[in-house]
Amino acid sequence: MADPINTRCDLMMFGALGDLAQRKLFPAMYQLERAGLLHKGTRILAIARNKADSSEVRKTLLGKLKEHVRKDEFDAGVAEQFLQRVDYQFLDFTNPDGYGVLNDWRSKEPSNLIVYMATPPAMYGEISRNLRGNNCCDQNTRVVVEKPIGHDLESSKVINDELGEVYNEDQLFRIDHYLGKETVQNLIALRFANNLFASQWDQNHISHVEISVAESVGIEGRWGYFDKAGQVRDMVQNHLLQLLCLIAMDPPSDLSADSIRNEKVKVLKAMRRITPDMMDTHVVRGQYTAGTSGGKPVPGYLEEEGAARGSKTETFVALKAEIDNWRWSGVPFYIRTGKRLPEKLSQIIIHFKPAPHYIFDPDQKHLANNKLIIRLQPDEGMSLQILTKDQGLDKGMRLRQGPLELTFSETFETDRIPDAYERLLWEVMKGNQYLFVRRDEVEHAWQWVDQIMRNWDDSGVPPKRYAAGTWGPVASIAMITRDGRSWYEDA
Numbered sequence: 001m002a003d004p005i006n007t008r009c010d011l012m013m014f015g016a017l018g019d020l021a022q023r024k025l026f027p028a029m030y031q032l033e034r035a036g037l038l039h040k041g042t043r044i045l046a047i048a049r050n051k052a053d054s055s056e057v058r059k060t061l062l063g064k065l066k067e068h069v070r071k072d073e074f075d076a077g078v079a080e081q082f083l084q085r086v087d088y089q090f091l092d093f094t095n096p097d098g099y100g101v102l103n104d105w106r107s108k109e110p111s112n113l114i115v116y117m118a119t120p121p122a123m124y125g126e127i128s129r130n131l132r133g134n135n136c137c138d139q140n141t142r143v144v145v146e147k148p149i150g151h152d153l154e155s156s157k158v159i160n161d162e163l164g165e166v167y168n169e170d171q172l173f174r175i176d177h178y179l180g181k182e183t184v185q186n187l188i189a190l191r192f193a194n195n196l197f198a199s200q201w202d203q204n205h206i207s208h209v210e211i212s213v214a215e216s217v218g219i220e221g222r223w224g225y226f227d228k229a230g231q232v233r234d235m236v237q238n239h240l241l242q243l244l245c246l247i248a249m250d251p252p253s254d255l256s257a258d259s260i261r262n263e264k265v266k267v268l269k270a271m272r273r274i275t276p277d278m279m280d281t282h283v284v285r286g287q288y289t290a291g292t293s294g295g296k297p298v299p300g301y302l303e304e305e306g307a308a309r310g311s312k313t314e315t316f317v318a319l320k321a322e323i324d325n326w327r328w329s330g331v332p333f334y335i336r337t338g339k340r341l342p343e344k345l346s347q348i349i350i351h352f353k354p355a356p357h358y359i360f361d362p363d364q365k366h367l368a369n370n371k372l373i374i375r376l377q378p379d380e381g382m383s384l385q386i387l388t389k390d391q392g393l394d395k396g397m398r399l400r401q402g403p404l405e406l407t408f409s410e411t412f413e414t415d416r417i418p419d420a421y422e423r424l425l426w427e428v429m430k431g432n433q434y435l436f437v438r439r440d441e442v443e444h445a446w447q448w449v450d451q452i453m454r455n456w457d458d459s460g461v462p463p464k465r466y467a468a469g470t471w472g473p474v475a476s477i478a479m480i481t482r483d484g485r486s487w488y489e490d491a
C-alpha cells in the first residue's frame with residue numbers, strides 16, 4: 001500500500017457537476033480516501049454554475065458516488081468522511097468578478113493548490129486568467145486539463161499559449177487517461193525490464209503491429225460534443241497515438257517525465273504523413289448504422305438523440321501508420337478504433353517475423369510467426385503465442401501454436417486494478433508529470449491527424465457505413481488483407 005501524501009494540497013474542481021467530474025473524478029477521489037491516501041487536511045472546492053449550497057451538492061455527490069462506485073467498494077462511512085472535505089461554490093467561469101470568493105476559500109488555510117479544469121477546453125485560458133487576476137494561483141499551483149486540447153493544431157496552440165501565459169510547463173498536467181491505466185504503464189515495464197523483448201523490438205524481428213481499441217457503447221448522449229470531434233479527435237489524436245508511442249519509442253534513459261516524453265516526441269515526428277494519394281490504402285472511416293449491442297437493437301449514429309441529418313462525422317477509423325526511422329522502417333502499425341463494435345476490447349498485437357529458414361511441414365508455414373498479445377482491457381494480461389511440437393507418436397514434427405499466458409488477476413491475485421483517474425490524481429498530488437502529456441506531444445499528434453482530416457474535407461467522400469455490433473466497414477478488413485494480413489480476431 002502506498003503512503004498518504006505528506007504535504008497538504010487543496011483542489012479546485014471547475015465543472016464539478018459535469019459528466020466527467022461526477023462519473024470519474026469524484027469516484028476516483030473517493031477511492032483515494034478509501035485507500036487512506038488523501039492528506040487529512042485536503043479540501044476540495046467544487047465549482048459549477050448551478051445555484052446550490054454545499055450541503056445540497058454533497059447530497060448530489062453522494063448519490064453519484066453510490067451510482068458510480070462498485071457496490072462492494074462503497075462504504076457509507078468513507079463517503080461521509082470524503083464529502084466533509086467538499087465545499088461548493090457557484091460561479092460563471094467567464095465572470096472575472098466572481099473569483100474573489102475562490103481567493104477567500106484559498107486563503108482561509110493556504111496550501112499547495114491543484115486546479116482541475118473539467119470544462120470545455122475553450123475555457124482553460126479564461127479560467128486561468130481569472131485565477132491569476134484574483135491571485136488564486138501561484139508558481140506552485142498545479143493545473144490539470146482534459147483532452148482533447150483544441151480541435152486541430154492551430155486551436156491547440158491557442159489554448160496552450162493561453163495556459164502558457166499563466167503557468168510554466170512544469171505546472172501543467174495534461175490528462176490522457178489511457179496513460180493512467182495500469183496495463184498501459186505496464187508497456188513500459190514489459191519493454192524495458194525484459195531484455196528478451198528489448199532485443200527483438202525492431203524491424204529485424206517484427207513484421208507488423210496491431211492496435212485495436214474497440215468500444216461497444218455508442219456516443220452515450222454526447223452528440224453535441226462528439227459530432228464536432230469524431231473518433232480521430234476523440235480517440236486517435238490522444239489515446240491511440242500514445243499507445244503507439246509507448247510501443248514504438250526508443251528506451252528512455254530513466255523514468256523521468258522528460259526522458260519518456262522526449263522519446264515519444266521522436267516517434268511522433270517520424271510518423272509518415274498520410275497524403276491524399278494514400279487515403280484509399282491507408283485510411284478507412286466509418287459511421288455506424290442501426291444494429292445491435294449486447295443482443296438489443298440500437299439506433300444508428302444519425303438517429304441518436306440530438307443528431308443532425310447528414311453528418312459525416314466518423315465513429316470508426318482504421319489506419320495504416322508508418323514510422324520512418326531506423327527501428328521501424330517497413331513495419332506498418334495498423335490501428336483501429338470505433339464505437340458500437342461487438343465488444344469493449346483494447347489490445348495490442350506484436351506480430352514477429354518467422355524464423356529465417358523454415359524446416360517443418362510446408363502446410364503449416366502460416367503458423368510460423370510468434371505473436372505477443374497485450375490485453376489492455378478487459379481481462380488485463382498478455383499472451384505470447386509460441387510454436388511447439390504436437391504431442392503423440394502419430395504426429396511426427398507437426399507444429400501447434402499455443403499461449404504462454406499471463407492473466408494479471410489470476411497470476412498476481414490482484415484485489416482490484418485502480419481506475420486510471422485514481423492513479424492520475426494521485427500523481428498530480430505528488431507532482432509527478434511522467435503520466436501526463438507535454439505540449440509538443442499534443443502538437444505533433446495534431447499535426448499528424450490534421451492532414452487526415454483535411455484530406456477527408458477536401459475529398460468530401462462520406463464515411464462508409466457499418467451496422468452497430470460489427471467490426472466496422474468491410475473496407476477496414478480489405479485494407480489489411482491487401483497486405484496479406486488480417487486483424488487478429490479474424491485470424
Ligand SMILES: NC(=O)C1=CN([C@@H]2O[C@H](COP(=O)(O)OP(=O)(O)OC[C@H]3O[C@@H](n4cnc5c(N)ncnc54)[C@H](OP(=O)(O)O)[C@@H]3O)[C@@H](O)[C@H]2O)C=CC1
Pocket residue numbers: 014015016017018019020021048049050091092093094117118119120121123146147148
Ligand atoms: N465526459 C467524459 O467522459 C470525458 C470528458 N473529457 C473532457 O472533460 C471535460 C469535461 O467534459 P464533460 O464533463 O463531459 O463536460 P460537461 O459539459 O458535462 O461538464 C462541463 C461542466 O462545466 C460547466 N460549465 C461550462 N461552462 C461554464 C461556465 N461558463 N460557467 C460555469 N460552469 C460552466 C458545465 O456546466 P453546465 O452543466 O451548466 O453547462 C459543466 O458542469 C471536457 O474537456 C471533455 O472533453 C475527456 C474524456 C472523457
Ligand SMILES: O=C1O[C@H](COP(=O)(O)O)[C@@H](O)[C@H](O)[C@H]1O
Pocket residue numbers: 215234235
Ligand atoms: O476519452 C475518451 O475515452 C472513452 C473510452 O475510454 P475507456 O477508458 O472506457 O476505454 C471514450 O468512450 C470517450 O468517447 C472518449 O472521450
